[in-house]
Amino acid sequence: MIIVMGREVTDEQIGAVVKKLEAAGLKANISRGIERTVIGAIGDERQLSEEMFTPLPGVESAMHIAKQYKIVSRESHKQNTIIDIAGVPLGGNQVQIIGGPCSVETQEQMDLSAKFVKEAGCRLMRGGAFKPRTSPYAFQGHGVEGLDIFRKAADKFKLPIVTELMDARQLDAFIEYDVDVIQIGTRNMQNFDLLKEVGRINKPVILKRGMSATISEWLMAAEYIAAGGNHNIIFCERGIRTFETAYRNVLDVTAIPVLKKETHLPVIVDPSHAGGKAWMVPALSQAAIAAGADGLLIEMHPSPCDAWCDADQALTPDELKKLMGTLGAIAGAIGRTL
Amino acid sequence: MIIVMGREVTDEQIGAVVKKLEAAGLKANISRGIERTVIGAIGDERQLSEEMFTPLPGVESAMHIAKQYKIVSRESHKQNTIIDIAGVPLGGNQVQIIGGPCSVETQEQMDLSAKFVKEAGCRLMRGGAFKPRTSPYAFQGHGVEGLDIFRKAADKFKLPIVTELMDARQLDAFIEYDVDVIQIGTRNMQNFDLLKEVGRINKPVILKRGMSATISEWLMAAEYIAAGGNHNIIFCERGIRTFETAYRNVLDVTAIPVLKKETHLPVIVDPSHAGGKAWMVPALSQAAIAAGADGLLIEMHPSPCDAWCDADQALTPDELKKLMGTLGAIAGAIGRTL
């Protein structure tokens, strides 16, 4: 922690800061510059908060210099973590494409989806049983019944399943249906009680980035899960909110190399929700893999025009198959496999 | 709903759109312009979604023209709704200032806070028992014990209390301690399961705006509560996330007149979280009242430097009292009372 004192600081004011540091068990290094005096905290600064110092007289600003996240940081764990999802490795050299529809509609639709996902060469499947919808009057998902439909469809093709958890009270059902990967959606990235709950179990968790979450807040949200004991966390970039209105979100590809530097955990990308239109998905998928993503969450529907939600962002089975070919070539270009 | 067809649209493509409209029970008005053909939906468009049409061949874009929210809209209820909070009216001519500390720390701190809040002339009190913190290692609030402390302190001064609910499983405790106003925090604005829960009870709810929620999403979040039967909803603007780093959030004063036009429900402002620094609170509070806010949530602590959280944004008791004087004068200037 660095505490910057204002221009006309007094010895008394410096003394008060030093005293507060010492009371917290740290030491102070005082550097008197020409324009500013800077006090450096020596010791474990994670127990300090900036606001412990900023209201003190004479203090201009205070800032952490060490990262606030610990378990998820690469500093604490140098090698890439490879997460085992029912036998499918995520975070290693092989890139994983998770395909499937936005929402579980019918058994037939899910059976067909699973077949097409498998045929395209994907090893994991996605689908939503609980749906976070902007409007209370929109289809909210089939809930537990949807989990049942999904499980049956995926089992026929031996595909591990990924699906979203919206509320801690649904967790028992997720365990009952043996959901392979629990997804925490963008609107719940800082639903701290929910994060604590998934931190207590042993399932892999995909943590989607909040719509306007900074990289640092996102890492701290993952730290909530990790602090509970569950280290099987997968970051998923899904586009951020900006001023641009020509597309739904702005896919933040820079987050990929930055996360890979800051954390040892896998990083995947959701190009479907990012752009919001099926025709943008190939370009965004290619960019994500080229930038180093460990996987993708791609929406595919047997018949997009008839989808019950997000119809305009799902690929057709043929489009997915074709894209898989290109993604394989790009993965190869950077020394990875698909 | 307006459906804009691309430049080289065919009769067949127009026919498919018309058919989909008619299947949903609406009629179509076709307007063939020189550059674009536009199809207007005649009927109740709330059951349509834009994505029902955008994936169809020949469609360039689709947009709702009617509002998606209903119960909370001023169209459905012309007069201002005045919410009765244990006898204190919110949303009428009298402006309400809700004072109190960021978090419940000790019985003594809360007793003192309540005394100062009352003395300053506030009629409602705030304080957090469950705290949403960015870091899992930070103080998470006293929980249910905090509710008990808060209730006791406020009762001594006959102050109705406002406190944040973070998880549906805590709701019973909120009812047991007879929390007067339930606050839904910015990170939970789209925690739809939580919104549904508070929609089922009869308590006033303060719905804080999500960090990057649009006005429309915010109104739809309120509609979730209203759709459950609870119409006692108070909007609270608390600053939005932008590119600016000189202050924590940007207080969006424009939201005040815009909400007052769109909804009949009260609108309050939290100047403390918006700016993040105590010295900004007076200017922001004055701006909010001058722009037509029905109330404010202001942080005050008996001894800000010793506060356990957000220490740099709490006013001292004296600062609050002084500010109340200025706010009274501004309220008077626009024909309201404090």
Added chain:
Amino acid sequence: MIIVMGREVTDEQIGAVVKKLEAAGLKANISRGIERTVIGAIGDERQLSEEMFTPLPGVESAMHIAKQYKIVSRESHKQNTIIDIAGVPLGGNQVQIIGGPCSVETQEQMDLSAKFVKEAGCRLMRGGAFKPRTSPYAFQGHGVEGLDIFRKAADKFKLPIVTELMDARQLDAFIEYDVDVIQIGTRNMQNFDLLKEVGRINKPVILKRGMSATISEWLMAAEYIAAGGNHNIIFCERGIRTFETAYRNVLDVTAIPVLKKETHLPVIVDPSHAGGKAWMVPALSQAAIAAGADGLLIEMHPSPCDAWCDADQALTPDELKKLMGTLGAIAGAIGRTL
């Protein structure tokens, strides 16, 4: 300047940073913490840039701690600067409302506008002769002829004039027509060659904030003007660009107290361009004055529906007059006059 070294820093890496600091004539203070070593620069850090250090081995980050702006900072000049605009003081206790149409259309329209501006009680008038339009096919303003029309209309009512300069090559005409205040528009806030030109003359300059300029960049843009010798600079907040689409821009009222703290120069607000709708102007104007703005730029047109540009944001003469009454009461509530 603070230079934070990575976790596994070597003595050699520290030595290289110290050497670079010393080569620039500064001294180094080395603070070895448990997780990070921090090197503080002692001396005038304005000549250093962060990028001088960040590419060096072992450096994690570097940050300025002193402000980069100098002449415009309150540190360098404690009292408020009051700018004299042809006898009208801006920046003192009296608030100034600058009224007038978006663009100069005809002599009759400007004569009428000047009359209404004067009658409403404004002491300064605005109007655009050179117009920055998003489309090359839109009306681009009357140019020099517009300056002539404006000057004549304003002179009849002894109103000093404010108008926008878009290109250095137009400056001679601005001097010829004795424009009282030169406005630099939001799109030119970082047109550094233009800033240098208005820095060489002696006219008051209104510097509008760039659409997504930080407070710090804005102060640095003003420093460009000041560094040329012209200290008659007025900051004008006009709304920033965010994710919100319900209104054109988000008026950043927090910028008002923050600028008043950082600089001695006057701060005004343009509520008309911020919201983009006439009906929002009263609430935003009231908020700005209550937050401490020294003045406002308000669009008024004798007949808004017939305005050639921005028709939907101009007040009618009657609306302006009524608003002036409310603004006077708010100014009084905070101890100022109108």
Added chain:
Amino acid sequence: MIIVMGREVTDEQIGAVVKKLEAAGLKANISRGIERTVIGAIGDERQLSEEMFTPLPGVESAMHIAKQYKIVSRESHKQNTIIDIAGVPLGGNQVQIIGGPCSVETQEQMDLSAKFVKEAGCRLMRGGAFKPRTSPYAFQGHGVEGLDIFRKAADKFKLPIVTELMDARQLDAFIEYDVDVIQIGTRNMQNFDLLKEVGRINKPVILKRGMSATISEWLMAAEYIAAGGNHNIIFCERGIRTFETAYRNVLDVTAIPVLKKETHLPVIVDPSHAGGKAWMVPALSQAAIAAGADGLLIEMHPSPCDAWCDADQALTPDELKKLMGTLGAIAGAIGRTL
């Protein structure tokens, strides 16, 4: 143009809108829905502005449905435009990497840079003689002398040159030194007078995206150049401003496919300014090519640590050479060449 009327619209109000449309030479289609009446304009809507209708009584909103840009739109020109830069094609199947230092420092530095750029396999070179700097006290570039140095260095290796124009008054020097591609920087994207000037000459122009410019504003800025007669325009995405502080800008890869759909002109990307750190450049470059960019502007310096500006974002000659190899493989994966 679609004009949406409010809920309780009268025949008189509809009549006023129709009259205004007819006065502008268009016809009206009236569609009376249950909740809203919608008036569609039939005819060339480019001459209409939304604000012509929004202030009229009864009007709720007005929106264009045809694009406002014309010459630059793909609707007006279906094939990709390939721009010839002194024999080097940009916009065709071959991807172009434009390498070079941030600023022209010395003849020796530029000679070395040109040599390394050529050796890495680039066919075009970049370098700044006029530098837009945030601070007036920072190095502002060598100006005309810099053009001379750059020209000499590039000529030795037969590399066409790209350099930034900041002010119309410098244009003669650009023509004298036969600059091959004129770059308009992010801060000048809406410097309309400058756009008009480069619209009058015949040189290729790189138009960088404004820091917070929407795709639509960017296309309109290009239309300013095109309307003057110069159709040799290259779009350059360079990162946009968002809330994220972990990196300088957010590279908007979605802009690549969206622009390729909306315009026939080439689209390139500047990964160096986007991320702001050299170590991010490979991932961002790879993403940009994979997403379909026609070229890249990459900063390389013979000795990055000694660079006079943006030292932390330049690649070394070796890093550039290595990156070229990977980019070639990615270009191949999507059927292009490097």
